[in-house]
Amino acid sequence: MSKAMVGAETRYSQVEKTALALKDVARKLCPYFQAHQVTVLTNQPLRVILYKPYLSERMLKWVIKLSEYGIKHQRRLSLKGQVMVDFIAELPKKQAHPADHPGKQWWTLHVDGVSKVSRSGVGLIL
Template sequence: MVNHRGIEANPAKIKALLDMKCPTSVKQCLIGKGIGKPPVACILCKQKVAGRGNQAHRIEVRTAYPLRHILHKPESSGRMLKWAVELGQFDLEYCPRAAIKGQALADFVLKFDEEVDDKAIVLEEPTSQESHQDEKKQELPHPWWILHVDGAVNNNRSGAGIVLITPEGHCLMSASHFKFNATNNDAEYEALINGLKLALEVGAVNLIVQSDSELVVNQVNGGFQARGPRTELYMRCTKRLLEKFLSAKLESVPREENSNADALAKMGS
């Protein structure tokens, strides 16, 4: 366990090893991940078998580590030498570990302490796959997407910049060039409409739209009146697209908070 004091042993796992029951079958197949666990397991196994009689039985140890080479090194000392002497009286056969399915399951189970109830895993089989998916869609809230839009007009050329941010933080960027004459407000509306279409195409349900054009934001939100037939058409088209989302918010932000979309708009123009 890693905590503010450093790295310490896990008391629950130590208790599990101490309380582990000895094997009951004669033929044992031991699977170990570390250097210390297989020798200890062999001793426990042999002690249990020896209690039935003096007949020796071969024990097969399956491991991915070179235990035979380590335990029979001439320069072994300390704990290794003690293990080598202790295991020398037994008939051990070290074999390579061919499959790890059983070990993987055991490692997974050991990650959860029995004393902690909140770590329990409950598996429930749904009645049908379709009903389970429908319930999941109803229960889980839809995440929010963020859309930054901006329009730019330079030297009778115009463009739009779009930055769509997914709930996971990924950015979808687009720079568009307009081959028709457009005013600043037209470019802002074009960027907004194209951004909303992009969000609908990728499946966004809840959307927050941010633009640095206070005029466009207030016209769509109802604060300002749209003057001119062209501006009114832009505003109606924007409102129809916003209604297709489950929830959509149009906000006005400072230009410095919309810098990425502004740079793409200038690139497009």
């Protein structure tokens, strides 16, 4: 989904832009939001800001609209896992072998293998 912000929307604070994006996505994907529990992971303090007693009129309208869906807000604590996912996603599909390309420098990836029952961790050295 994409939407270009126009006019005054470009001058909204980061939290307002995040709330606007959430409202637009909820509107476009209304059947999914009604059928499933949606949890929003963000580094913005949305829950704290959206449920303050003093909000601007537009934010209050968005909060009322979003309250229909029972959306949970959860703080995104770390991006470490996402870094590893992005790294793997960007790897070429066919891996070349160093012997196939003599004279080229190759990077070696060492992973520390940290893993727990409740969460996993990653340590990378290139």
